[in-house]
Amino acid sequence: MSLDKQVYLDYAATSPVKKEVLDAMLPYLTEKFGNPSSLHSWGQESRQAVDDSRRLIAKFLNVKEKEIIFTSGGTESDNMAIRGIIIGLGARLKKEAAPMHIITSQIEHHAVLRTCQYLEKNGLAEVTYLKPNLDGIIDQNKVKEAIKENTALVSIMYVNNEIGAVQPIREIGKMIESENRKRTIRETRIYFHTDAVQATEYQEMNVEYLHVDLLSFSGHKIGAPKGVGVLYKKENLPFQKMIFGGEQEMNLRAGTENVAGIAAIAKAIEILQENKAEKVEAVNKMRNYFIEKIEKEISDIELNGSRELRSPNNINFYFKYIEGESILLNLDLVGIAASSGSACTSQSLEPSHVLVSVYDNPERAHGSIRFTIGEKTTNEEIDYSVEKIKEIVEKLRAMSPLVPEK
Amino acid sequence: MSDISKLYSEKVMDHFQHPHNMGKVEDCSGKGRVGNPVCGDLMELQIKVEKSPSADGGKEIITDAKFQTFGCGAAIATSSMLTDLIIGKTIEEAKKVSNQAIIEALGGLPPVKRHCSVLAEEALEKAINDYLEVKKKGRIKI
Ligand code: FES
Secondary structure, three states: OOOOOOEEOEOOOOOOOOHHHHHHHHHHOOOOOOOOOOOOHHHHHHHHHHHHHHHHHHHHHOOOHHHEEEEOOHHHHHHHHHHHHHHHHHHHOOOOOOOEEEEEEOOOOHHHHHHHHHHHHOOOEEEEEEOOOOOOOOOHHHHHHHOOOOEEEEEOOOEOOOOOEEOOHHHHHHHHHHHHHHOOOOOOOOEEEEEOOOOOOOOOOOHHHHOOOEEEEEOOOOOOOOOOEEEEEOOOOOOOOOOOOOOHHHHOOOOOOOHHHHHHHHHHHHHHHOOHHHHHHHHHHHHHHHHHHHHHHOOOEEEOOOOOOEOOOEEEEEEOOOOHHHHHHHHHHOOEEOEEOOHHHOOOOOOOHHHHHHHOOHHHHHOEEEEEOOOOOOHHHHHHHHHHHHHHHHHHHHHOOOOOOO | OOOHHHHOOHHHHHHHHOOOOEOOOOOOOEEEEEEOOOOOOEEEEEEEEEEOOOOOOOOEEEEEEEEEEEOOHHHHHHHHHHHHHHOOOEHHHHHOOOHHHHHHHOOOOOHHHHHHHHHHHHHHHHHHHHHHHHHHOOOOOO
16 A cells, blocks of 8 residues: 555454554464463463463453353354353253244344344244334333243344444343343243443443343454454353364363463453543544534534444444445545445445444435544544545535435 | 555546546436446436538437446446447447446456446436437427
8 A cells, every 4th residue: 555644444343453462462372382271381371371361351341250251253252142042041941842032133243133043044043123213222121022931032232333322231231130030930031142342442341230141242353363252151051052172161162272362352451441441531532523523524414323322433424415335435545444334335235234224224324434443543533534534525426416406 | 556446447446536427418418317226326327419410411429428326436437437438429329338348348347346337228228218209209409
């Protein structure tokens, strides 16, 4: 690339590995390469790293060490949580019983949606997909109303990846607990999973506060490399492992540990806890600056998602009359990276399921662009970006047959 | 050149960045507005047809064409290329311009984007039919 200016505004897609994280993980790729299952000192050195990482992450989530399972990423964690519970419960229940009921939302990540659809298709579960309100929020009462006798799992994401809507996880969690108290000992409990992939850096991650039974997050969104993630699973849940082989991860997930990745994700968690409140506040301020600036400079736009219940890193606008891919291409030509919900940008030519669900308007998905910022984003970068966005929007609107005649 | 644009040929990117004949034709002789059922995009083509001043009675020639497009990079580039291909052609010649011809003139399109060029072909067909229709009704003299 030969552009003099480059602005990365796609942190929700992935983030660069932090320097300290890289330093922490590198030894486990080279001199400390042992297999944690080996008895010799090489192996024990790696075992130590995995144990230390588990301890650190357990502390971060305020849970027990044995409740932390390392995985290959957010997708695997989501798959494992949902299938693990449903199949685990299925093994306990009688064959002739009705399939279990899952409550989730229409705006979940595909890792959750496709897993639910798979279970549905194979007769292992029936699924309710809740529609969010116009702010992209899943109301806890809606969840409550959807609960049936055979409801066994609720899976609601913490922060939506596209529109940054922050879901009332704690409220849902407490509501589920009180529903569970009404159940008899013979009935199955309702378990609660949250996909916290987009929440890790900016939201409260204390599991006791959140009242969840399962929680997924991923390394590469928080400055660790791709290929490592975490599933928190409360102990003693009915659970079926998914990947068979050795007895790694408390016999819940087979496969030689990704020691370097595990060391990295722990380091990333350690770093993000340092001055978390100040960092969140700074990013939040930058986001507001970005949103206000776009709203001041560009007409015929609408903010996607909630203004108040919004992730500090997410800016998502609907630019009327123009199409997302042509915006992204133009942005890329001036060195700016963003993403779009347009059908034209997806291989399947389907518009974003999130925007379609919230707004019932494929056209809105068509012209929507997501910008996600990070700690390193500067005001100057935002100024440059908004200036360019404005030019691009004008250029494309001049070309559009949809702009109403004046 | 940056990386996203590697999705497209240089020609496509060139037309995308600097589209030819964008806008509307004054006093147009025919127009075609079509939507893309695959992804919901939209294109409008306007053409101006005039008789050539030659002694042989004159042919109907597309002397101007302009487009407006709401769509992806491929949709914009094919619209632009389409106008280039038809300006100066007779109606009979223009009828033969297919989406395949546009794709070739652009140095190819990724498979997932081929449907976008159909939009251009359909807009052309519609604009020509519109012109012929109007002519039949005798509403324009050429
Ligand atoms: S116009 Fe939608 S993919 Fe090309």
